Amino acid sequence: MxxxxxxxxxxxxxxxxxxxxxxxxxxxxxxxxxxxxxxxxxxxxxxxxxxxxxxxxxxxxxxxxxxxxxxxxxxxxxxxxxxxxxxxxxKKPLLIEKLEKLSLQEVQGVDLQFLKEIENHLIHDALVHLPKPQREAIYRSYFAGETHKEIAEIMKKPLGSVKSLIRYGLRNLRKQKSIFNWTESSGGGNRHEL
Missing domain, CATH: 1.10.1740.10 (RNA polymerase sigma factor, region 2, helix turn helix motif)
Structure with a gap:
C-alpha cells in the first residue's frame, strides 16, 4: 500500500x-x-x-x-x-505585518503568491490614498513583483529612495483605519491607536 x-x-x-x-x-x-x-x-x-x-x-x-x-x-x-x-x-493587522516583513527582503516565491491570493482590492483601495510615488513603489514591489533595484531603475530614483518610499507608504497604509480591524491579533476587542 x-x-x-x-x-x-x-x-x-x-x-x-x-x-x-x-x-x-x-x-x-x-x-x-x-x-x-x-x-x-x-x-x-x-x-x-x-x-x-x-x-x-x-x-x-x-x-x-x-x-x-x-x-x-x-x-x-x-x-x-x-x-x-x-x-x-x-485578522487584517496581520496583513500589514506581512507587508512590512516583505519590505525588508526581495519578494519572491511563497510571499509573492500570498500577496496575489489575498484580497488585492483591499490594498488597491488603500493605495489610492497614498502619494503617487509611494503608491507606485508599493504597487511595483508587491503586485508587479519587481525588485527594489528594478523599481529604482524604472522610477529613476536611488535605491535608498525606493526603499524609503515603500517604508513610508506602508506606514501610511497603517494609518488607514478604514481598511483594518484595529483589534489585537489574539482576537481581543481593544481598539488600538497608532
Missing part, C-alpha cells in the same frame, strides 16, 4: 468516526499543515489555530476528499492555504 492509499484508508475510517485512525493521520500531517499555515500567516499562534481548524474539518468532513482530484497531501495543502488566507482576512 503506497503512502497516499494509506492516507485514503485512514480518511475512510475517520469518516466512519474512528478516533484510532485520526491519531496516526494527525501525526503524519501535522508538521506539513503547520508549515504551510506558518508560511502564509507568518505567525506561530495563527498557524496553530489554522492547524486546529483544518484537523477539525478533516475529522468532521473527511468524506469531502475526492481521490480523483489529487493526493491527500495536495487536498490538505489547498485546505490549509485557504483556511490561512481566510484567517488573515479576518
Amino acid at each position: 503506497d503512502d497516499n492509499q494509506e492516507s485514503v484508508e485512514l480518511l475512510k475510517q475517520i469518516s466512519r468516526g474512528s478516533r484510532d485512525a485520526f491519531d496516526p493521520f494527525y501525526e503524519k500531517y501535522s508538521a506539513f499543515i503547520f508549515n504551510i499555515a506558518y508560511q502564509v500567516t507568518g505567525n506561530r499562534i495563527e498557524a496553530e489555530d489554522v492547524c486546529h481548524d483544518v484537523f477539525l474539518e478533516v475529522f468532521q468532513k473527511s468524506s469531502q476528499y475526492q481521490p480523483d482530484k489529487g493526493s491527500v497531501r495536495a487536498w490538505l495543502a489547498v485546505k490549509t492555504k485557504s483556511r490561512s488566507i481566510d484567517r488573515l482576512r479576518k
Whole structure:
C-alpha cells in the first residue's frame, strides 16, 4: 500500500468516526499543515489555530476528499492555504505585518503568491490614498513583483529612495483605519491607536 492509499484508508475510517485512525493521520500531517499555515500567516499562534481548524474539518468532513482530484497531501495543502488566507482576512493587522516583513527582503516565491491570493482590492483601495510615488513603489514591489533595484531603475530614483518610499507608504497604509480591524491579533476587542 503506497503512502497516499494509506492516507485514503485512514480518511475512510475517520469518516466512519474512528478516533484510532485520526491519531496516526494527525501525526503524519501535522508538521506539513503547520508549515504551510506558518508560511502564509507568518505567525506561530495563527498557524496553530489554522492547524486546529483544518484537523477539525478533516475529522468532521473527511468524506469531502475526492481521490480523483489529487493526493491527500495536495487536498490538505489547498485546505490549509485557504483556511490561512481566510484567517488573515479576518485578522487584517496581520496583513500589514506581512507587508512590512516583505519590505525588508526581495519578494519572491511563497510571499509573492500570498500577496496575489489575498484580497488585492483591499490594498488597491488603500493605495489610492497614498502619494503617487509611494503608491507606485508599493504597487511595483508587491503586485508587479519587481525588485527594489528594478523599481529604482524604472522610477529613476536611488535605491535608498525606493526603499524609503515603500517604508513610508506602508506606514501610511497603517494609518488607514478604514481598511483594518484595529483589534489585537489574539482576537481581543481593544481598539488600538497608532
